[in-house]
Every structure is written in C-alpha cells, then in structure tokens.
Amino acid sequence: MLYSQSKQHTFERLSFEEEDVLFGSFLLKGSENDMLGVEQFPRVVDAAGLCICLEGEGEIVIGAQGYHMQKGDICVILPNDILYIRRKSTDFKGYTLACTPDFLINSEIPIPSRTPIYLFIKDNPCISLKEKEQKDLIKMCEFLKEHDSREDHPCREEISRNLGYAIIYEVIGIYRKKEPLHQQPYSRKQTLYFEFIQLITKYYREQKDIEFYAGQLCITSRYLSAVCRETSGLTAKECIDQHIMINARILLTSTDMTVLQISDELNFANPSFFTQYFKKRTGVTPKRYRSMNERA
Numbered sequence: 512m513l514y515s516q517s518k519q520h521t522f523e524r525l526s527f528e529e530e531d532v533l534f535g536s537f538l539l540k541g542s543e544n545d546m547l548g549v550e551q552f553p554r555v556v557d558a559a560g561l562c563i564c565l566e567g568e569g570e571i572v573i574g575a576q577g578y579h580m581q582k583g584d585i586c587v588i589l590p591n592d593i594l595y596i597r598r599k600s601t602d603f604k605g606y607t608l609a610c611t612p613d614f615l616i617n618s619e620i621p622i623p624s625r626t627p628i629y630l631f632i633k634d635n636p637c638i639s640l641k642e643k644e645q646k647d648l649i650k651m652c653e654f655l656k657e658h659d660s661r662e663d664h665p666c667r668e669e670i671s672r673n674l675g676y677a678i679i680y681e682v683i684g685i686y687r688k689k690e691p692l693h694q695q696p697y698s699r700k701q702t703l704y705f706e707f708i709q710l711i712t713k714y715y716r717e718q719k720d721i722e723f724y725a726g727q728l729c730i731t732s733r734y735l736s737a738v739c740r741e742t743s744g745l746t747a748k749e750c751i752d753q754h755i756m757i758n759a760r761i762l763l764t765s766t767d768m769t770v771l772q773i774s775d776e777l778n779f780a781n782p783s784f785f786t787q788y789f790k791k792r793t794g795v796t797p798k799r800y801r802s803m804n805e806r807a
Contacts, residue, residue: 535610536656541567541603553595553709560609561587561682563645569599571637572705578637580605583645586637587682589629595708608652610675628683638689648685651678703728704742707735711754716778719755721747756792759785763801770797 539562553572568581572595573588580586588594590612599605640648655678658664659671710724718724724747725732736747743750755777762773774785789797 536606536608536652539599539603539605539607541569541599541601550596550599553593553712556588556592556594557590558609558611559588559590559614560607561585562605562607563640563649565604565606567600567603569603569605570597571595572597573636580637583640583642584637585640585645585648585685587632587686588636589633592633592636595705606649606652608655608678614672614675628686632686635686638686640685644685648678648681651681700738701742703730703735703738707739707747707750711751715751715754715758716776719751721751724751752792756789759789759797760800763797764804773797 562580562585564580564582564584564586566582568579570577570579571586572578573586573592577597578586588609651674655671655674658674659667661667664670706728707724710727714723721732721735725735728735730738732747739745739747739750745753759773759777762768762776768776770786771782774782777785779785779788786796789795789800793800795803
C-alpha cells in the first residue's frame with residue numbers, strides 16, 4: 512500500500528512503505544473505501560504513477576485543479592503533486608501503476624523537471640486514450656509486473672528498470688500526440704471548501720475549533736458550515752472531526768503507540784478526554800477499537 516504520514520509537510524504524504532520496491536500495480540475500484548487514503552483529504556504524492564479509467568467515472572484534484580475522468584482517460588501523477596479523489600462512481604475501475612521517485616531520479620531518460628514534456632504533463636495530467644493505446648499500455652505494465660515478480664532471477668532489477676523506461680517512453684509518446692482534458696471549473700463555494708480541507712490537513716492537531724478555520728478563510732463560522740454542508744453534506748465541525756478520527760483509527764490499527772501517545776499526537780488535553788471523544792463517535796473505546804481490528 513502507498514501510504515505514510517509525516518509531520519514535516521503541510522500535507523500528509525502518500526508513498527511506498529517498502530524501500531526495495533521500484534514498482535507497484537493494482538486495480539482501484541469505486542466500491543473500495545479510500546484505498547489510497549486520498550478520498551477524504553488531499554495528500555502529497557511521494558511517487559510517480561498513472562491511472563487508466565477502465566470503467567465508470569470520477570473526479571480528481573491535482574494541486575488545485577479538478578479533472579473529470581471517464582472510461583478511456585489516463586491521468587499521470589508526478590512526485591510531490593497534491594492528490595485528492597473527490598468522487599468516484601461505484602462502478603469505477605482504474606488500472607494503476609506507480610514507481611518510486613528514486614526510479615525517476617536515477618532514470619537514464621532525460622526528463623528533468625524543466626523539460627517541455629515534463630512541464631506539459633504536469634500542467635495537463637489527464638488526457639483521453641484510444642482503445643489500442645490503452646490496451647498496449649496496460650499490456651506493457653502487466654509485462655513489467657510479470658517480470659518484476661521473478662525474485663530469483665539474477666537480472667530481475669535490470670530487466671524491470673528497462674521495462675519501466677519503455678513504459679515512460681510510451682507515456683511520453685502518447686502525451687506528445689494528445690490534447691489535455693479540460694480542467695473542471697469550480698465555484699467560489701467549492702474553492703472555499705477545498706481550501707478549508709487543506710487547512711484541516713495542516714492544523715488539525717493544534718486547531719479543532721471552526722472559528723480558527725473561518726478566520727483563516729476570512730468568512731464567518733456559520734457561512735463555512737453552510738458551504739461544507741452544501742458541498743460535502745457535512746458541517747464544518749463534522750469535517751474536522753472526520754479527519755481527526757481517520758488519523759486516530761490509522762494510529763490505533765497500524766502503530767504500537769499507546770492511547771496516551773496517540774492522545775498527545777492528536778493534541779488532546781489528556782487520554783481520558785481523547786477516549787470520550789473517540790467513543791462518542793464510534794461507540795467503543797480506543798483500546799476496544801484496536802482489539803477489534805487486530806490482525807490475525
């Protein structure tokens with residue numbers, strides 16, 4: 512899974528956990544609940560990757576620009592992009608391939624950040640594919656996946672690296688011929704909501720009051736809640752609580768931190784207050800939640 516957290520950045524980061532992995536591929540489905548951790552809040556992507564929409568449709572935000580993806584579209588994500596999946600249909604299926612930033616940095620392909628094609632892809636990450644282009648690209652990705660799984664092959668890494676280069680060249684060639692998808696226009700309320708979510712990811716540990724965020728946005732707390740309810744169906748307070756709870760659950764199920772340490776991490780006054788807060792929203796205590804979700 513491509514997920515990690517770091518306090519050193521404005522946004523939490525999405526990255527490879529295994530240091531020796533160069534590539535990873537998987538099918539992103541609409542029925543899955545936030546598989547990448549970017550459907551509730553935006554995260555900085557510490558990887559490079561592509562996603563081809565095979566079925567359904569969805570709306571993603573890269574940086575501060577929104578794009579509508581549908582069957583046959585491809586989207587390329589570059590290292591340090593800010594990614595946020597705002598919505599995906601229940602029948603959404605996206606073929607996804609990702610690689611570590613080190614692979615690009617050490618790549619023999621001349622694609623530094625100032626080259627025209629790199630800048631074009633960064634400014635226009637989403638385009639439409641022809642059916643043959645889609646099939647050929649997925650075939651290449653599956654070929655890479657097959658060869659990269661041969662852990663006993665003495666030249667496994669060299670083969671995988673060169674197949675990866677071939678895929679990069681294939682993507683570059685496709686983008687050189689294509690027109691970008693139109694960026695989705697956002698209303699003032701949608702822009703305010705997205706800015707609010709960005710602020711939550713930065714300040715949720717220290718600030719849990721609506722008034723702080725409303726002040727940062729130069730609007731009233733009442734208007735902020737109205738904007739949130741209209742855009743997401745949640746009040747501003749519910750948005751803040753939701754983000755705190757997402758991180759609390761992650762810490763309880765993926766770390767060995769004690770309830771006291773998690774309480775400190777999330778900046779609660781004391782473990783007792785954190786326990787009351789958590790139980791009010793889940794019906795169980797943090798310790799009980801952890802025991803219920805322990806891996807076999």
